[in-house]
Amino acid sequence: MKISRYKHDSETSYALGATLVFELLKNKPELITKIFLRPTEKQGEDITKILQSAEEKQIPVIESAKPFNVLNAKDACLLIAEFKKSSTKLDDNNHLLLVNPSDAGNLGTIMRTAVAFGIKNLAIIPPAVDPYDPKVIRASMGAIFHLNLEIIPDFETYKSRFPNHHRYAFMLNKDAKTLDEAKTSKESPFTLVMGNEAAGLPASYSEDCETIFIPQSDEVDSLNLSIATALALYAFTR
Amino acid sequence: MKISRYKHDSETSYALGATLVFELLKNKPELITKIFLRPTEKQGEDITKILQSAEEKQIPVIESAKPFNVLNAKDACLLIAEFKKSSTKLDDNNHLLLVNPSDAGNLGTIMRTAVAFGIKNLAIIPPAVDPYDPKVIRASMGAIFHLNLEIIPDFETYKSRFPNHHRYAFMLNKDAKTLDEAKTSKESPFTLVMGNEAAGLPASYSEDCETIFIPQSDEVDSLNLSIATALALYAFTR
Numbered sequence: 001m002k003i004s005r006y007k008h009d010s011e012t013s014y015a016l017g018a019t020l021v022f023e024l025l026k027n028k029p030e031l032i033t034k035i036f037l038r039p040t041e042k043q044g045e046d047i048t049k050i051l052q053s054a055e056e057k058q059i060p061v062i063e064s065a066k067p068f069n070v071l072n073a074k075d076a077c078l079l080i081a082e083f084k085k086s087s088t089k090l091d092d093n094n095h096l097l098l099v100n101p102s103d104a105g106n107l108g109t110i111m112r113t114a115v116a117f118g119i120k121n122l123a124i125i126p127p128a129v130d131p132y133d134p135k136v137i138r139a140s141m142g143a144i145f146h147l148n149l150e151i152i153p154d155f156e157t158y159k160s161r162f163p164n165h166h167r168y169a170f171m172l173n174k175d176a177k178t179l180d181e182a183k184t185s186k187e188s189p190f191t192l193v194m195g196n197e198a199a200g201l202p203a204s205y206s207e208d209c210e211t212i213f214i215p216q217s218d219e220v221d222s223l224n225l226s227i228a229t230a231l232a233l234y235a236f237t238r
Numbered sequence: 239m240k241i242s243r244y245k246h247d248s249e250t251s252y253a254l255g256a257t258l259v260f261e262l263l264k265n266k267p268e269l270i271t272k273i274f275l276r277p278t279e280k281q282g283e284d285i286t287k288i289l290q291s292a293e294e295k296q297i298p299v300i301e302s303a304k305p306f307n308v309l310n311a312k313d314a315c316l317l318i319a320e321f322k323k324s325s326t327k328l329d330d331n332n333h334l335l336l337v338n339p340s341d342a343g344n345l346g347t348i349m350r351t352a353v354a355f356g357i358k359n360l361a362i363i364p365p366a367v368d369p370y371d372p373k374v375i376r377a378s379m380g381a382i383f384h385l386n387l388e389i390i391p392d393f394e395t396y397k398s399r400f401p402n403h404h405r406y407a408f409m410l411n412k413d414a415k416t417l418d419e420a421k422t423s424k425e426s427p428f429t430l431v432m433g434n435e436a437a438g439l440p441a442s443y444s445e446d447c448e449t450i451f452i453p454q455s456d457e458v459d460s461l462n463l464s465i466a467t468a469l470a471l472y473a474f475t476r
Contacts, residue, residue, distance in 0.1 A: 019459075105343065109462050109464075109465065112458055112461070112462060112465075113461060113462070113465050115455060115457050115458050116454040116455050116457075116458045116460075116461055117454065117455065118455055141458060141459060142458075143457075143458050146457050146458075180476060214472075216354040216355065217353060217354050217355070217356055219353050219354075219381070219384050220350055220353050220354045220379060220380075220381050220384075221257075221379060222354075223350070223351060223354055223468075224347050224350060224351070224464075226347075226462075226464070226465065227347065227350075227351050227464065227465065227468045230461075230465045230468055230469060231468060231469065231472050234452075234469050238418060
């Protein structure tokens with residue numbers, strides 16, 4: 001059995017832990033290539049159920065400690081699913097567009113929040129953290145398996161593919177509308193555009209988007225990206 | 239020079255990186271016991287400024303690579319401040335009460351968000367992650383130095399100390415008011431009460447609090463704690 005650490009150019013990635021493996025089996029079983037089971041004495045009810053479901057779907061289950069070591073799984077992690085990376089094209093509903101997101105935890109948390117508020121289309125403009133990195137999958141709590149997800153080379157390409165979307169760019173620009181003002185006048189379909197954790201969005205985005213800022217105290221530098229995105233998603237989906 | 243990894247019972251903790259050291263110098267210089275400087279050729283303007291400020295405040299600066307190794311600082315981290323752990327009592331303004339928060343990153347992010355929305359009182363009921371863990375300090379981006387922070391042994395003690403606060407408990411309880419309903423009828427001073435990442439709040443909290451839920455899709459299990467807390471903080475401070 002060959003098992004290697006996840007790399008950006010791998011054709012497969014890994015979902016670690018029973019919760020994620022269960023999500024994958026429920027939503028995208030066709031992507032799973034195999035399931036690894038940690039050799040263990042005490043196998044709980046949830047594990048037994050997952051293994052039954054895998055058997056029904058004819059997914060190979062391999063009992064071995066090795067993948068858990070190679071992938072730095074925690075002791076409590078008893079299952080890993082290896083799955084094919086596969087993205088679904090964006091549809092014409094509302095979008096979230098992340099420009100240069102760099103943190104795996106943030107990206108996964110943003111996926112989880114987007115799905116929680118019914119936004120199922122995520123576009124990412126590189127350079128960006130790899131959305132299939134197991135750390136992203138983990139932080140998404142499986143939400144990635146509910147998303148249409150595309151890496152789009154640049155903003156020009158995005159705009160030409162989705163010319164009818166109303167674009168709202170979140171910037172620390174005090175001339176911009178506040179989030180409360182913007183949400184009352186929002187138009188659909190919309191695209192919420194968020195920049196990089198440290199640098200924010202390039203100033204040029206204000207030319208092609210309505211700009212919005214989230215009022216906040218001067219005592220902190222800015223909000224965490226996953227927090228700002230969550231406030232935007234919530235406000236625009238009420 | 240004695241330098242050891244941070245422990246829960248240490249009297250001091252560490253702020254890693256120029257941004258945090260700068261925040262500490264600006265807001266709570268009296269807490270700093272010493273500043274460590276990584277021996278380096280190229281010392282930027284920000285570092286020079288911080289060292290000048292430390293000198294003016296008569297804070298000892300020690301040039302040594304050792305603390306950076308002991309504390310697992312990244313290569314780019316050139317400054318570490320050692321500071322006395324010291325909390326300020328809660329005042330009678332609005333509060334955030336976290337019951338059993340377990341994740342350092344979440345706790346720091348929540349501190350950052352609370353300060354961004356003007357909530358300066360944070361109460362924590364243990365068991366909980368140590369709020370002075372350097373990982374929390376890091377994720378707070380220095381917001382911890384703007385907070386009144388208390389560990390309070392249990393909810394009974396909290397209630398008897400702050401009997402006039404209106405308590406709003408966030409629970410996944412569909413009989414509860416929605417966040418949008420609750421914010422329009424909110425009373426001050428208020429306390430927003432949030433539970434543990436995995437377990438949420440014990441059901442008994444619904445007896446002594448108005449319960450609130452954040453409507454979300456069934457496709458995800460729940461929101462991340464720092465996200466749910468941010469939505470609550472934002473809604474209650476508009």
